[in-house]
Amino acid sequence: MTEPSSAPATPKDFIREIIDEDLASGKHSGTVTRFPPEPNGYLHLGHAKSICLNFGIAEEYGGRCHLRFDDTNPTKEEVEYVESIKTDIHWLGFDWGEHLYFASDYFEQLYEWAVHLIRSGKAYVDDQTAEEIRKSRGDLQTPGTESPFRDRSIEDNLELFSRMRAGDFADGEKVLRARIDMSHPNLNLRDPVLYRILHAEHHRTGDAWCIYPMYDYTHGQSDALEHITHSLCTLEFENHRPLYDWFLENLPVPSLPRQIEFSRLNLNYTVMSKRKLLQLVTEGHVSGWDDPRMPTISGIRRRGYPPEAIRSFCKTIGITKFESTNDFALLEASVREVLNRTASRYMAVLDPIKVVLTNYPANFVEEMEAMMNPEDPEAGSRNVPFSRELYIEREDFMEVPPPKYFRLSPGTEVRLRSGYFIRCEEVIKDDAGEIVELRCTYDPETRSGSNPPDGRKVKATIHWVSASHAVDAEVRLYDRLFASEFPDRGEGSFLDHLNPDSLKVLSNAKLERNLSSAEIGETVQFERLGYFCVDPDSTADRPVFNRTVGLKDAWAKAKGQG
């Protein structure tokens, strides 16, 4: 079983090290993890980190990972979310097989265990109001005070709890609490609430219950019932672990899972909390949960990020207990790395300016052969029509070029990608002085594949589209949703930091003919511009493309530095 020492094993994070130890010591013979979303919202990149961790460990260790919906709060949860969560996990490339569970499946068992706690004097029914309970809990420096109902007899508690279940009481009238220690320095141990009364319709159990277990009372026992070995969650649950363990110690559970906490994913220039994402949607700052600017899984999918890139990103950022903020550039680097290898190349002109080749025959069309992907010779080639009238990118021409500008300008020559050398002979403007057309000549001896016999060179190659063959399209240019690196920090609302230029719609883009057959969801490269994904808003005669991410742009950088 020993690896040859020559293999530079990728360093393991502290969680995998713990698993290794547990396997080596015989504490566990296998590994079972779980991903436990609450079905009250859409999954985002933070969840992706947890999904990659839990399902990734299951794959690596030949174990399994359960998908368990933590559905203990009927007032917030909906079936709609259950389905979207399943879709997103599958899209990320993971599968729970037959191990789909719901915490609500355990309601009866959980109830019996609550009775068990009451019988052993470790739980009681409290008649105090929410407000009274809050006040008597004390605070970070002050111990709490015990409830006047704390010492009810076991018989009374049994009777009352049974009547709570039977619906004899109104919402909030009573709760079941654990009987632990009202002066414990960890507030979670100050007689936490186990059950509350909620006369609400549950998405799975309907009206079978009017009392619902709290997260703390549910999670660990669900883990134990499923024989989860390692229950991985984020840092904010660290203070809950003593309570998690308390239940396992005081209940006849079938297994002893271990909770381990790691730091959640933070990304700059975005927000990740469900509440804030929901706010962006409900207040209309974005078009929906799947707006391509959203850090939701459905958003990045629509944006065109490949799942492989998300997985590699999660591998790159690692797992630690240190609360850190990851650079958005790291995510984009993962996206570019995958797309550079896999995306087909096409030409598209986003902001067109017409070029007429005065020495090229009218009504003549040549089919130029172009590589589908220079990084992947197997991808083959495509034909691109070439003719007398073309479009080129407006920013690929400058009448008065600054130093180091390699593209087209009056009198200079560039290569058209997969086409010919052209030289700009004349600039045509309208009355307003706006450039409307360039008159150029082409060199017949420079057809793609051959260079001019006189050995002359050009300093740039630019993209183009044949005017008569062009497909009209809308292109949506996305930028980061927030202008500030940490929208959460500082005074005021995070909404104050929204980037007003996060979406720019170009409605006059001209695409290479071959792009008309691109399918919704497909991500391609527009040469020299970036990666673009076909949006579901596309129609048969008018495709819509979303910019996934731009190519690195050394010129923009040089220009910016002036």
Next chain:
RNA sequence: AACUCCGUGGUGUAACGGUAGCACAACAGAUUUUGGUUCUGUUUGUCAAGGUUCGAAUCCUUGCGGGGUUGCCA
């Protein structure tokens, strides 16, 4: 202030008492029919002070700094 977790280049992450490495970012150069890709090189780091040790990012102490916790949310 109580409890608790955590501090390694600009960012993220390794090094498990023995040469502080990798990725991203930045910068410089080479290649290039994408100012992309690829390749090469450069800059930048162990929070602080003591202690243990032949030797400390690592162990100990203290200090400093950051996160989390006062829902009948998860």
